[in-house]
Amino acid sequence: MKCLKIAVQKSGRLHDDSLQILKEAGIHIDNGKDQLKAHASNFPLEVLYLRNGDIPQYLEDGVVDIAIIGENLLVEQERALPIAERLGFSKCRLSVAVEKSFPYKEIKDLNGKKIATSYPNSVQHFLDKKGINADIHIISGSVEIAPNIGLADAIVDIVSSGNTLFKNNLIEVEEVLTSEAVLVVSPHITEEKDQILNELQFRLRAVLMARNSRYVLLNIPNEKLENIRQILPGMNSPTVMPLMKAGWSSIHSVIPKESFWEIINELKTHGAEGILVCPIEKMVL
Template sequence: MKRLKIAIQKSGRLHEASLQMLAKAGIRVDNGNDRLKVAVKNFPIEILYLRNGDIPHYLADGTIDAAIIGENVLIEQDLQQSIVQRLNFSKCRLSIAIPNELTYNGIKSLEGKKIATSYPKTVHNFLTQKNIKAELHQLNGSVEIAPNMGMADAIVDIVSTGNTLFKNNLKEVEQVLTSEAVLSISPKLSPKLQDIVEKLLFRLRAVLQAKNTKYILLNAPNDKVPLIINDLPGMKSPTVLPLAEKGWSSIHSVIHEETFWEVIDQLKKKGAEGILICPIEKMVL
């Protein structure tokens, strides 16, 4: 049986989150005894645990068919065209940071400075767009220590919470790009595997749709129903069911997470009562 070879980080911030995403999509991965390659029993894929920095090369040459990887890593390797789905986890940003005691007067402050980073191509492209000439020093780890050791005037590194910068007496002054986990497909993917990719995307998108929405149930007087359903478009349109109490209806629909509280406020003003919000495990459109 043909299997899609998909890579995830062997270790690091994307490792557990990637496995959790696959699990929500009904793909059970048994790691066994620290194996680096695992054939999934209930879906035609094979998981390979690889070093983060190696994954783009394996994608480019077709050694692996797909990967769950940080968008920033693909951008550094100029492989962002291979992204087929953003996965809405492990969000971060690539940012410029300088020592707290230094004054930052905009991007021109970096002219002629030494900058340490693990993302030299991305930083070079960013500075070129800004017409800034700086001296880049590539480091593969512990970038934050570079200014304290006199190796650099600034750094460019991945920032999630900012705690690491704070601990190293650094402050974030400029954002280069934002990033999140993505599903990437090899440009050399065999057409015979495309059907498996589509099935995987179908499952992942069902999980993502559910994550971003809530199921809502409420009661309302019948004369208020037309006003209320204007705020509840749902997947096609809200479901309206009569209650045992005459003159009242139950309305069922779906609302988006980002507009949740605004919608609830509007519904209450328009006469909604007994509002119940439920999580959605999967949503198939």
């Protein structure tokens, strides 16, 4: 069987997370030091470590079959490549930032200003949409320093935690777009390799569902069961088991990670006791 060729970032913030999700999907990659190509030992997958900005072209040319890249790169390069999966990591946003002393009140304050960025296409589309006429200065790196040295009045750059902006006396004032890691497919993928991709997606979805869910066990008086059932529908329905203590039951279910604390508080309000929460390794529906 032929190998599915996947491109991942050679270095940078996406590299480690890309390899981690493949590892959690049960794929063991034999990667020696400084290798630019590696094979999985237990899955028909070949990994190519490439420069991030080059990956979309490799996909369009059919050199690689799939890739894990940031969605913002597709937008910036204006590539119409199909996204097979949203992977939920490396979440960030492309934002406008100005110095704290800049008297910014609304987007119109950028009219006639100089904006430094490494994402000129995304910025231009944003400005056009807002009806703003500004002068874009393209900078490859260290965009944050531009206002401080008088090169620009504002910057547009990738923001995750915001720490870099804070350290450079900048504040975020507008969001241009949001981004996360995505699995992208080449338009030239063969039917045989598409079957391998289907198996890979099956594994990735099991990992992603587990990452986004928590397994919860709790004890509840029987007269409260219906109330709890409404809070905890689970995948299909919660598992209910009688306890030795008369009039009590144990409920097992799955809750979404994003609303975890809200659900836990609601469970406590309805009389839940002995709440135990566990991570889920894999989740297959």
